[in-house]
Amino acid sequence: MVVEIVSVLAVAGVTWLAASVRVVKQFERGLVFRFGRVRPKVREPGLAMLMPVADRLQKVNMQIVTLPVPAQEGITRDNVTVRVDAVVYFKVIDPVVAAVNVQDYRFAVGQVAQTSLRSIIGKSELDDLLSNRERLNEGLEIMIDSPALDWGVHIDRVEIKDVALPETMKRSMSRQAEAERERRARVISADGELQASEKLSQAAARMADTPAALQLRLLETVVQVSAEKNSTLVLPFPVELLRFVDRFGRPDAEAKPATEEVAENGHAPLPRAAEDDRPG
Structure with a gap:
């Protein structure tokens, strides 16, 4: 009888220990909800002791998250239809706010990134999208970071990945580049002829x-011609x-x-x- 009681107590103790002990990894922070209310103290990496039944542990990832933004189609300020995609790098700086103030901070950041990307397309010209991406990246980062701070999230950086142009626009740009290269070649050839004529005149x-x-x-000239081993030299x-x-x-x-x-x-x-x- 005593052995059975000891066995029951041992099983109960192991069950209680398993229910009250949690492991928080190095890149995570633990939030303890006691009867549904979050505790102000954030559990650091390591073992976290909980009260069985009363406490519930929620882990929040503190790593930098890479979030691809789907390609967004829009019309630039100079009336060119383009498709632009981007990637957002962000991390959680306040796990309590990220877990309480927003239902899914990843989904929220993705939606804000898409709307901000459409907005930046409409405000920019095609040349800016192709050659001045650094300034556009900074503008996107500011637009996304402003609402993300209310969710305990910090936007580390935003990068525009690719700008897809219509085929007609690609052909027009190819012809323009070819004409520009031909113009430069003619100018260089004319400069060479001018310099050569000046030297010949001197x-x-x-x-x-x-x-x-x-x-x-x-x-x-005779020496140069004779080097060709011609049969007749006039x-x-x-x-x-x-x-x-x-x-x-x-x-x-x-x-x-x-x-x-x-x-x-x-x-x-x-x-x-x-x-x-x-x-x-």
């Missing part, structure tokens, strides 16, 4: 003052050599009248013997 002026430089350039007769012969091959006294006679008659003077044979 080189021509320098060679005109130094005729030997022209001959050196001709020899350099060299132009150097013009400077003709000028040299014309300048120093005859006296200035004879060259001047001949030049004047050509200028007056329009043709070269005949030799002396030819003049004697002409009919009077």
Whole structure:
């Protein structure tokens, strides 16, 4: 009889201990509801002792939660239809408020994020959605964080993931980008032609003052052409050599009248013997 009583008491003690002891993990906080009223003291990680029947423990996750926001379709301020999705990172900073003031804080944050995303689409232009996302992310964070603080939740950050454009808009942007690249290529080519023409003009002026430089350039061209191992190489007769012969091959006294006679008659003077044979 005594053994049975001891056994019953042991079973009752184990049952009471199992009902009164709970384990709170490191990333959680425990809220104790005693007869439906929350206790002000939050249970820290570790073992939490409860009163059987009277107390009920609710655990609140204190980790940063990643909440994807479904893609929202809207019209931008410059009348372009887009679909934008985002992701929200938040965490609970007051477990009592998060458990008491709102029924489901995750669902509430998700709904506020969707409405805020639609609002930011209508207030922004397409260029801002594509290139100025940092400012839009900050605006979204402020819009979502304001009501979330009343639920004991802090918005850590908000990121716009993707902006889906209509196919017609994609083709228009592709043509615009292609035209812009072609314009830049033409401008660069024109600048190169201008710089090359200036350098060629300077080189021509320098060679005109130094005729030997022209001959050196001709020899350099011959070397370059001969490197190709062509079977036939045609060299132009150097013009400077003709000028040299014309300048120093005859006296200035004879060259001047001949030049004047050509200028007056329009043709070269005949030799002396030819003049004697002409009919009077």
